[in-house]
Amino acid sequence: MSDAAALLRSCALPQLEARILLMHVLGWRRTELITRDREILPQEAVARFEALAARRLNGEPIAQLTAKREFFGLDFDVTPDVLIPRPETELLVELALEAIADTPNPRVLDLGTGTGAIAISIAHARADARMWAVDRSGAALQVARANAARLLDKNTVTFIESDWTANIDPSLAFDTIVSNPPYIASDDPHLQQGDLRFEPRGALTDDADGLSAIRAIIETAPFLLAGNRTLWLEHGYDQAAFVRALLTARGFTDVRSVRDLAGIERCSGGRFIARAARLE
Structure with missing residues (x-):
């Protein structure tokens, strides 16, 4: 189980890119990454974020992800x-x-x-x-x-x-x-x-x-x-x-x-x- 803050800390991407992908997966606004950063995330969302992060690390553009x-x-x-x-x-x-x-x-x-x-x-x-x-x-x-x-x-x-x-x-x-x-x-x-x-x-x-x-x-x-x-x-x-x-x-x-x-x-x-x- 993971919260938003821990997931971002563990990500190998630059933090700006990681935040963009996590907001996309969760449907959150930027402020929610701050106010809800200790909220435990659904495992399905964590898995989707990690899959997108891996694709980004392979070079795929953020805009396409x-x-x-x-x-x-x-x-x-x-x-x-x-x-x-x-x-x-x-x-x-x-x-x-x-x-x-x-x-x-x-x-x-x-x-x-x-x-x-x-x-x-x-x-x-x-x-x-x-x-x-x-x-x-x-x-x-x-x-x-x-x-x-x-x-x-x-x-x-x-x-x-x-x-x-x-x-x-x-x-x-x-x-x-x-x-x-x-x-x-x-x-x-x-x-x-x-x-x-x-x-x-x-x-x-x-x-x-x-x-x-x-x-x-x-x-x-x-x-x-x-x-x-x-x-x-x-x-x-x-x-x-x-x-x-x-x-x-x-x-x-x-x-x-x-x-x-x-x-x-x-x-x-x-x-x-x-x-x-x-x-x-």
Whole structure:
């Protein structure tokens, strides 16, 4: 028999991770770990906690073990089919909201939506926004749809299964386009380390130089942006200069990169003045 305090002391995990897993198993709030720490726990709960702790020690991400991750103040369901939302990606949401701040009923396109975290966070902050969220993974879109249904009072997100912009109606004109595409190079050793080992490879890397998805988005975005509107992309810590060069070469103006809270150039974007004509 064990109480919460003893179980946490005996756990080999960092205490923060152990507390998160125990709260998940027990359905307790953080304060209950303090006020009920001497309460004898059901053996079934102890066994479940120990099983999850063992999986975490083997490297599985906390978000997959708890099936949840907080992002932009919302709790998103997470499965092994989707990329786990990262705090640094909140910058992309902030940039999108800034871009549409003075636009009533804006249309926003999120490419590579995964959990739907970016699209749903924008829609939650701007109830008048119309969102289109794209992913090539049907399994990811199932997760995103469920998150939208649970987190939005009024679901204003249209989900599309597509390889980037391939299946998007070309008559749509978006006020901003955002994307957190796979940008890790295929030979990056980080793919074999930590949480990344358990996340969908296609959401992490293009199996090339890490820029192929970014190139594709920059090439096609002008066909879908309304006049004088913006594209924002998240990218790797060492890719900002490359992305700015790609944007400039495609005809974007006001091209710039923005640093995240760690001081890393995390997102780059620019404005396309006139909507490009698609040649069929």
